[in-house]
Amino acid sequence: MTPTPSASRPPACPPPPLTTPPEAPPNTDYLDELLRRGKWTLLVLAVCYVYGDVTVARPLKPDPRQDQWLLMASPLPTLAISVLYVALSTYWGPRYMANRGPVTGLRPYMMAYNAFQVVFCAYIFWEAGMGGWFGSYSFVCQRCDYSNNPMAVRMLHAGYWYLVSKFLDFIDTLFFVLNKKTEHISLLHVCHHAMMPVCIWYGIKHHSGGHTTLTFLLNSLVHVVMYLYYMLAAMGPRVRPYLWWKKYLTKLQMVQFSTVIVQNFLVLLVDCNIPSVLLVWTSGVSFLFFFLFTDFYIKEYRRKSKTQASTRRERLSGLRSVMEGAASLSPDLRGLTLTSPAAEVTQLVTVRSRAAL
Known part of the structure; x- marks a missing residue:
């Protein structure tokens, strides 16, 4: 048999090139949701500014003891910082991180930040207590002292540092953005962080002591516990099994707002010369946050517990x-x-x- 010449053989077909299916585009629906939350927050922020400027700043005289202090000459810088925070946390920041992975190596910075906040909030709580609430202040009716009495000045400084602490609170949202934990950037979270500096500015500027300072006494104590929780959570998985008390932290916040509402109601039962516009404002903000925190508690714990129980029953x-x-x-x-x-x-x-x- 005569072998067939190799030249007469048909050339072998090369194998088809290996192709990988195109990657699915990342889901960016959450960006629209974050933008919606940001718009609602800006609306609430505008209402706070208008209410403070019309009903608080016009009828009440400013406290002259703080005219030269940073940020206290006008509410506009505080408002601008809050607006910038909303834009960074709900628009610019998430969009910048949309096609990037979470930033690594943040744990030491998160632990240091939370540890600092624990100490700073504890200091504010102590100063507010020593400025009156641990001794001479009345829970039912406490007028503001605008003199240079050492106790009154101490309360004034505590209120100012409390305002500063609200700007430092913005940093925890920055960590959420860099870690791409956008599920934590809820409407409650953004609205609470953005509103507080503006609301506090008017209170500190026009009524820097007395009845309404119970708000930052209680809130500083709650933040000591809250940032302690965040610091422990940042230590990693080995500590998280011991953080079963997270839901009680939410309950503590709800008790805080309830206490402020009750305190403001008690003023109506006595003859007490405290500006009603401040009582309405602090009560309104407390009612708003009590509702938001209650809604968060139901969604986060009650419904999740029912879902877990139902899944277990099915299993x-x-x-x-x-x-x-x-x-x-x-x-x-x-x-x-x-x-x-x-x-x-x-x-x-x-x-x-x-x-x-």
């Missing part, structure tokens, strides 16, 4: 069905019962082993 029901089916095949399995949830795995292994026999 147990399915396991019982497996046991009943296996018992119908083997009389030896009819005595098996699911005595406790902790026995799930043991019982399932027993069922499968006996069924195999």
Whole structure:
């Protein structure tokens, strides 16, 4: 047989090039949701500014003791910083990070920041207490002292540092953005952070002591506990099993707002010369945050607990069905019962082993 010349053979077809399917574009629906939250926050912020400028700044005289202090000459710088915060946390920041991975190496900075906030908020709480609430102040009616009395000046400084602390609170949202944990940048979170500096500015500028200072006494105490939680959570998975008390932190915040509302109501029962516009404002803000925190608590804990309980019931029901089916095949399995949830795995292994026999 004459071999066929190699030249007469048809050339082999090259294998098709390996191609990878195109990557799916990242889901950016959350960006629209963040933008919507930012718009609502700016609306609430505008209402706060107008209310403060019309109903607080015009009828009440400013406190002259703080005229030369940073940010206290006008509310506009504080308003501008709050607006910039909303834009960075709900628009510019998330869009910049949309096609990037989470920033690594932030844990030491987060721990240092939270540790500083614990100490700083504890200092404000102590100063507000020593400025009156640990001694001479009345829970029912406490007028503002505009003199240079050392106690009054101490309360004035505590209120100013409390205002500064609200700007430092913005940094925790920055960590959320850099870590791409946008689910934590809720309407409650952004609205609470953005509103507080503007609301506090008018209170400190026009009524820097007395009845309404209970707000920052309680809030500073709550923030000590809150930033302690954040600091422990930043330590990593080995600590998180011990942070079961997170939901009680939300309850503590709700108690804080309830206390302020009750305190403002008690003023109506006595003859007390405290500006009603401030009482309405602090009560309104407390009602708003009480509602938002209650809504958050129900969604985060109550509904999640019900969902987990329902899932567990379905799992147990399915396991019982497996046991009943296996018992119908083997009389030896009819005595098996699911005595406790902790026995799930043991019982399932027993069922499968006996069924195999």
